Amino acid sequence: MAHDASGGEIVAANGTTGEKKANVFARIVIFIRQVIAELRKVVTPTRKELVKFTAVVLGFVVVMMALVYGLDFAFSWVTSVVFGVPS
Known part of the structure; x- marks a missing residue:
């Protein structure tokens, strides 16, 4: 039987x-060992990297909000031109 790096068994695609x-x-013990082995591979970002990643995400969110706002404004303007403004 083959084992992976975490000591758990390697299961075939059909589950056998x-x-x-x-x-x-x-199987629960094998699963927990594999989870712990994967968590040991995680690299925690430095404070500088964390600030940079956060700024990138916030910048992307602001750009997407502006895009959605612009599309909403454009579609509402087109709708009011095509169907007229109700009195």
């Missing part, structure tokens, strides 16, 4: 390992 399936508790 070619041998008897482990019980529920063993």
